[in-house]
Amino acid sequence: MKQTLIALVQDHPGVLDRVASLFRCRNFNIESLTVGHSETPGISRMTLVVDCDSEAHREQVVKQFHKLIEVTKVIEDATPDRAVYRELALVKVAATLETRSAIIQLVDVFRAQVIDVAQASMTIEITGDEDKVDSLVNLLRPFGIKDLARTGRVAMLRGGNGKS
Amino acid sequence: MKIKGAQVVCESLVREGVDVIFGYPGGAVIPIYDALVDYPLRHVLVRHEQAAAHAADGYARATGRVGVCFATSGPGATNLVTGIATAHLDSSPLVAVTGQVPSAYVGKDAFQEVDVTGITLPITKHNYLVTNAEDLPRVMKEAFHIARTGRPGPVLVDITKDAQTGEVEFEYPAEVDLPGYKPTVRGHEGQIKQAAQTIAESRRPVIFAGHGVTLANAQQELRQLAETIHAPVITTLLGIGSFPRTHPLCLGMSGMHGEAYANKAVQGADLLIAIGMRFSDRVTGKVDTFARDAKVIHIDVDPAEIGKNVPVDVPVVGDVKQVLESLNARVEKADHTEWLETVHAWREDSEQRDILNRETDDMLPPYIIRQIWHANMGQAIMVSDVGQNQMWEAQYYLHDKYRSLITSGGLGTMGFALPAAIGAQVGCPDDEVWVTVGDGGIQMNIQELATVVQEELPLKIAILNNSYLGMVRQWQELFFGRRYSGTPISSPDYVKLADAYGLTGLRVTKKDAVVPTLKRAREIGGPVLIEFRVVEEENVYPMVPAGAGISSMLRRPMADVDDDSKAGRSPNEEAS
Numbered sequence: 200m201k202q203t204l205i206a207l208v209q210d211h212p213g214v215l216d217r218v219a220s221l222f223r224c225r226n227f228n229i230e231s232l233t234v235g236h237s238e239t240p241g242i243s244r245m246t247l248v249v250d251c252d253s254e255a256h257r258e259q260v261v262k263q264f265h266k267l268i269e270v271t272k273v274i275e276d277a278t279p280d281r282a283v284y285r286e287l288a289l290v291k292v293a294a295t296l297e298t299r300s301a302i303i304q305l306v307d308v309f310r311a312q313v314i315d316v317a318q319a320s321m322t323i324e325i326t327g328d329e330d331k332v333d334s335l336v337n338l339l340r341p342f343g344i345k346d347l348a349r350t351g352r353v354a355m356l357r358g359g360n361g362k363s
Numbered sequence: 364m365k366i367k368g369a370q371v372v373c374e375s376l377v378r379e380g381v382d383v384i385f386g387y388p389g390g391a392v393i394p395i396y397d398a399l400v401d402y403p404l405r406h407v408l409v410r411h412e413q414a415a416a417h418a419a420d421g422y423a424r425a426t427g428r429v430g431v432c433f434a435t436s437g438p439g440a441t442n443l444v445t446g447i448a449t450a451h452l453d454s455s456p457l458v459a460v461t462g463q464v465p466s467a468y469v470g471k472d473a474f475q476e477v478d479v480t481g482i483t484l485p486i487t488k489h490n491y492l493v494t495n496a497e498d499l500p501r502v503m504k505e506a507f508h509i510a511r512t513g514r515p516g517p518v519l520v521d522i523t524k525d526a527q528t529g530e531v532e533f534e535y536p537a538e539v540d541l542p543g544y545k546p547t548v549r550g551h552e553g554q555i556k557q558a559a560q561t562i563a564e565s566r567r568p569v570i571f572a573g574h575g576v577t578l579a580n581a582q583q584e585l586r587q588l589a590e591t592i593h594a595p596v597i598t599t600l601l602g603i604g605s606f607p608r609t610h611p612l613c614l615g616m617s618g619m620h621g622e623a624y625a626n627k628a629v630q631g632a633d634l635l636i637a638i639g640m641r642f643s644d645r646v647t648g649k650v651d652t653f654a655r656d657a658k659v660i661h662i663d664v665d666p667a668e669i670g671k672n673v674p675v676d677v678p679v680v681g682d683v684k685q686v687l688e689s690l691n692a693r694v695e696k697a698d699h700t701e702w703l704e705t706v707h708a709w710r711e712d713s714e715q716r717d718i719l720n721r722e723t724d725d726m727l728p729p730y731i732i733r734q735i736w737h738a739n740m741g742q743a744i745m746v747s748d749v750g751q752n753q754m755w756e757a758q759y760y761l762h763d764k765y766r767s768l769i770t771s772g773g774l775g776t777m778g779f780a781l782p783a784a785i786g787a788q789v790g791c792p793d794d795e796v797w798v799t800v801g802d803g804g805i806q807m808n809i810q811e812l813a814t815v816v817q818e819e820l821p822l823k824i825a826i827l828n829n830s831y832l833g834m835v836r837q838w839q840e841l842f843f844g845r846r847y848s849g850t851p852i853s854s855p856d857y858v859k860l861a862d863a864y865g866l867t868g869l870r871v872t873k874k875d876a877v878v879p880t881l882k883r884a885r886e887i888g889g890p891v892l893i894e895f896r897v898v899e900e901e902n903v904y905p906m907v908p909a910g911a912g913i914s915s916m917l918r919r920p921m922a923d924v925d926d927d928s929k930a931g932r933s934p935n936e937e938a939s
Contacts, residue, residue, distance in 0.1 A: 209543060213492070217484060224485045255670055262667035268489045268509060271543040 201230060202257050203282065203354050205274040206245045206264060207237060214269050218245065221267060227251075227260050231351030242271065246353045277354045287324065287350045288332045289314075293343035294321040302342060309335045320345055365530040368496035368522065369394035372460060373402040375503035378535050381431050383789055385409055385418040389435020390475060391462030394527040396433075407789060407818055410810035412439050414782035416446020417808070420455045421783030424769045425744055426790040427580065429456045429510050436462045437475030440521070441482065445776060448486040450517040452773025453601060454578060456510040457517035466494040466523040479521050488516030496529030501536055508539045513546025514665040515578055546664060550681030550689055558636075558660045558677045559693035565634035565658070567702045568594040571617075574601035574772070575639015575663060575683045582606065582765050584687035585638065591691065593699045595706055597625045599640045600757055601772040607763040614706065618646040619907045620754040624709035626905075626913040631705070632657045639663060639683045642672040643773070652912030662686050716919035718904075719759075724874050726897045728752065728827045731877055732759035735797060735825060738881040743795040743823075744769065744787050748780035748804035751833035754903040756799045778807025781824065785811060788820045795823070795885075802828040802854045812864040815890045823884050824892045828854055829899045837902045841917070857894040866890040 208214050215234060222229050230248040237244035251257040261275045276282075294302055299321065306313055306323055309331065315322035325335050332349065366374070372395050376384070383405040388396045399406060409415045412434040419430030430450075434443050440461040450457040464473040480492045489509050491502045499522070506518040562568060576585050582605050589596050589612050596606045597617045606613055617625035629635065635657045640646070647653040650672060660677040661669050669678040679686050714720075718729045732755050735743075741763050747756040747770040762768050769787055771779040780800045788796040805826050815822055836850040861868025867887050871880045871894070884891040904919040 213480065216481065220484045255674070259667065259671060262669075266665075266667055268541060268544045 200251055202249050202251050202260070202275075203277040203284065203352060204247045204249060204261065204264065205277050205354055205356075206247065206270055207239075207272040208243050208245060208267075209269040209271060210236075210241050210243045211269055214243070217267050217269065218247075218264075221263060222249075225259070225263055227263075233351045233353050246351070248352050274356065277356060282354045282356045284328050284352050284354050285326055286329055286332050286352050287326045288336065289346075289348045290323045290325070290336060290339055290344060291315075291320050291346035292323065292339045293319060293345055295319065298342055302339070305335065305338055311335060364533070366533045367394065367398065367527065368493075368499050368529050368531060369398040369527040370401075371496065371499040371531060371533055372503065372522070372527070373398045373404060374533060375500065375507075375535060376404060376431060377402055379503075379507045380428065383407060383422065384431045384433055385415040385422070385786060385789075386433030387412050387415055387435070387439060388433070389437075389439045389462065391436035391464060391524050392433060392439075392460075392527075393462075394524065395460065395462065395522075405789075406433075407785070407814065409782065409785070409814050411808065412442030413446050413778070414785070414808055414811045414814065416443045416457070416459060417449065417776075417779050417782035418786035418789070419457050419459070420446060420450045420453075421746060421769055421786030422790040423450075423455050423457060423786070424453075424783070425766060425787035425794075427766070428790070429458055429507055430786060431458050431460070433460050434462075435475065436464055436479070437477045439475075440479035441477055443519075444482060444486065445774075446782075447483055447517045447519065449771050449774045449776045449779060451486045451488070453771065454515050454574060455517065456515035458506050458510050459517060459519045461519065461521045462527070463492065463521045463523040465525045467525070469494070469523065479519065483519050486517070487519050488514075490519040491521065493520060493522045493526050496526050496531040499526065499531065500533060504536045505539050505541060508541070509544065513544075514575075547666065547680045548682045548685060550662070550679045550686035552689070554677060554679045555686065555689045555693060558662075558679055558690055561634060561658060561660055561677050562592055562636065562694055563697070566699070567632050568592060568634040568636060568699065569628050569632040569657075570594050570596045571599070571629070571635050571637045571640055572596055572602040572605045573599040573638065573640025574605075576602060576605035577639075577766060579639060579664070579683035581639070581684035581687050584684055584691060586610075587691050588636075588687055588694065592694050592697045593703070594636065594697075595628055595703060597621070597629060599643070599646055599772070600753075600770065601768075602640060603757055603768045604762045604765055608761040609763055612703075614710075616757050618643075618913065619648070619909075620758070620903050620905065621913075622710075622758070623713050623905045623916050623918055624706060626907070626916060627709050628706045629654050629657075630914050635659045637661045637663075638687070641668045644672075647672065648907045648913035648915075649911055652914065662690075713919075718919060726872070726874055726877075726895060727901060728755045728829075728895075728897045729759045730874065731825070731827065731895050731897065732756055732799065734877050734881055735799070736760045738878070738885060739795050739797065741767075743767065743797045744791060746770065746780045746784035746787055746796065746798050748798075748800040749775045749777045750801050750804065750835075751829075751837065751901075751903050752799050752801045752804070752827045754834075755827075758903075777804045780804060781808050781811045781815075784822050784824075785814055785818070785820060788822055789818065796820075798822060798824040800824065800826055801833055802826060802830065803832045803852055806852075806854065809860075812861070812866065812892070816865045820890060821888060822890045824890070826857060826892065826894045827897050828857070828894050829897050829901065830854070831899060833901075834903070836900070840900065840902065841906075842908065857892060861892040866892055869893045870896070872896045
């Protein structure tokens with residue numbers, strides 16, 4: 200089962216290395232990992248999607264994660280009902296005069312955006328949960344995807360939970 | 364007043380109460396070695412950096428203080444790695460200071476440059492790369508704090524040469540600011556109450572004491588708990604010494620080479636009270652057959668150990684000493700005579716099988732270990748290596764004294780004993796320190812005999828020479844059809860070698876010379892190396908084969924069998 204963990208970490212050199220090393224050493228499988236600034240200067244925020252085979256396994260991941268000195272907080276209840284998930288993808292798709300309008304129609308349906316147009320391709324930006332991104336990517340595939348960049352999941356607890 | 368980074372290192376060590384450093388100089392730490400001269404810090408020069416880390420570890424385990432080692436960049440730092448990993452697996456508090464190439468050269472593959480913070484990432488509790496002298500006071504403070512608090516462990520501080528020579532207005536911080544590091548000290552009262560309740564309901568309790576008891580200095584509290592609730596105490600290998608071996612409630616060690624009655628007690632228990640131990644595979648055997656009838660109370664300072672290997676019914680996270688104090692205030696006096704009688708009946712069977720009861724003139728290692736125990740009256744600090752010698756030491760030296768066994772448990776590092784004993788003897792100059800080591804292990808760090816002599820350390824080194832890498836040979840005998848691949852090993856003439864290094868060398872080849880030679884060795888004031896030529900193919904029993912449950916033991920043969928016949932020596936397999 201996939202588990203979403205949010206971690207606040209001190210923004211020190213090598214922190215990402217420590218997290219990656221921990222997951223590798225302990226044989227935990229990371230599906231995705233995103234990292235960026237948080238609302239507090241000096242604190243970065245990570246969202247990890249980890250493949251856990253049991254509740255005990257999930258607990259181990261969280262506890263081992265907590266042992267890293269530079270990890271200040273782990274939010275482990277970012278379950279789908281309590282949190283919102285988003286992912287961003289950039290898709291460079293082959294586009295000719297004939298196919299361009301069909302692609303734009305798809306982009307509109309998904310409320311995505313075209314951010315670059317060239318002679319033979321278009322680059323599309325889409326934000327949403329993974330399913331939505333998957334769907335658009337699958338629909339664009341027949342046109343010929345030349346380049347695909349996905350950020351992996353970022354997550355935040357919903358406001359109604361009384362937590363950050 | 365401004366001082367140099369190198370001086371900050373020394374100032375910090377003095378303020379942290381350090382009195383000795385084990386190390387080896389090199390190009391990238393010369394400024395620190397230069398500063399060292401002006402501080403009241405003893406430096407023990409080892410002959411290989413691995414020994415510096417082991418010696419600091421041995422010092423830490425013998426004294427309870429943080430051990431410190433120094434090494435230069437590159438090969439100096441990489442040579443520390445095995446020692447740091449050893450300390451990491453056994454939760455030993457260590458601060459390793461390494462020099463690094465100047466920060467302008469970092470990442471340029473400079474001479475003797477290696478990414479030691481990267482290399483030691485998975486084997487340190489935490490590590491630092493310091494490129495600016497300004498950061499040193501804070502980093503040194505944090506390093507010692509992290510090494511000694513919570514679950515202790517090694518911390519490495521890698522300092523670039525320009526950070527050592529850079530100047531800084533020195534002020535040693537009074538407090539650390541580590542928002543992500545707040546070890547739980549006090550146990551949760553509700554959980555402790557629950558533990559007391561569970562203990563009260565138990566009829567066949569067993570206390571399982573590990574290294575955490577020693578690390579928390581909780582031997583008194585452990586004894587009080589055991590005597591109050593009238594429960595037998597089993598230790599892990601590193602738990603030896605946390606509870607007196609000759610105490611009527613002590614069952615000794617359990618696990619792969621634990622006593623059969625101790626393993627039976629674990630399997631027959633209705634409650635395991637695990638204290639400062641981590642259910643390693645050497646303790647549990649096949650985990651789904653382990654203590655199936657028992658509830659588990661697990662007391663440990665590291666929450667990640669709870670439920671890692673074995674499901675736990677009542678977890679209590681906190682400092683073992685404080686948790687036991689609270690628990691002792693809540694438990695009721697109990698009487699488990701019936702349970703103890705059952706366990707003691709199993710014990711009699713084991714005693715009949717005891718190798719010491721074999722009538723023989725052979726040089727049996729268990730006999731030698733027991734005679735060492737007699738000779739030093741159980742009062743020595745014993746430092747054992749890894750393999751058969753380690754298991755025989757654990758079985759036949761009856762450790763009543765606290766912190767009296769130092770051995771590499773988790774990593775199982777051959778070559779550990781001699782350098783670790785150097786650290787122990789430096790830390791405890793008034794104690795008698797003995798090394799038990801095989802002919803394989805001694806040759807892994809034999810160069811440290813020179814350190815022993817230079818530092819005038821009165822170590823007694825007992826080499827059990829069976830001309831084999833004995834434990835691997837034992838596995839080959841039992842599980843690989845006696846195909847002795849890579850295990851026969853030759854040795855130098857240890858008596859001549861001792862002479863060359865400048866210590867006394869003795870050799871024992873006959874059983875009746877064991878006792879007089881031990882007596883003589885103790886009468887010699889300086890270091891003594893004794894080579895015991897022991898039986899070549901003797902096995903450590905009992906033994907749980909790898910991957911089997913701890914109920915399936917290869918037992919010692921009954922003592923009354925004809926021990927000249929090889930058939931009579933074959934172990935009795937017992938499955939229950």
